[in-house]
Amino acid sequence: MIKAPDLTRIEVIKLNAVCDGKLNLSGVNLQSIDLSGLNLAGANLEGANLSKAYLSGTNLSGANLIGANLTGANLFNAKLEGTYLMKANLNYANLTGATHTEANLEDAKLDGVTGYNP
Numbered sequence: 001m002i003k004a005p006d007l008t009r010i011e012v013i014k015l016n017a018v019c020d021g022k023l024n025l026s027g028v029n030l031q032s033i034d035l036s037g038l039n040l041a042g043a044n045l046e047g048a049n050l051s052k053a054y055l056s057g058t059n060l061s062g063a064n065l066i067g068a069n070l071t072g073a074n075l076f077n078a079k080l081e082g083t084y085l086m087k088a089n090l091n092y093a094n095l096t097g098a099t100h101t102e103a104n105l106e107d108a109k110l111d112g113v114t115g116y117n118p
Contacts, residue, residue, distance in 0.1 A: 005033045016018075016040065026064075060076075076115075090116075 006029045009087040016023045016038065024041040034054040041061045051071040059079040068088045089109045096115030110116060
């Protein structure tokens, strides 16, 4: 069953604007949210539920996504340079066109991922 996200896209945009690059959404449910095209570089999303989230073109460079649930997320053309994805669940995520130079994917779950070239 899909649970509504704890925050809306507009709320995330507003929070990001006042957090000066230090957005902390650790552990927050953002299931199925559309955050496409946002600049979330350096954000703390540790343990967040981003399953089935739409993150196309989102800048997540340097973000903390340790242990995050990204099952079935759409990360098409996302920027993941230097992103911390240790123990993240990326099963069935779409990483087509995503850049992930120096991203740390240690112990990440990658079953059924499309577009990922280590």
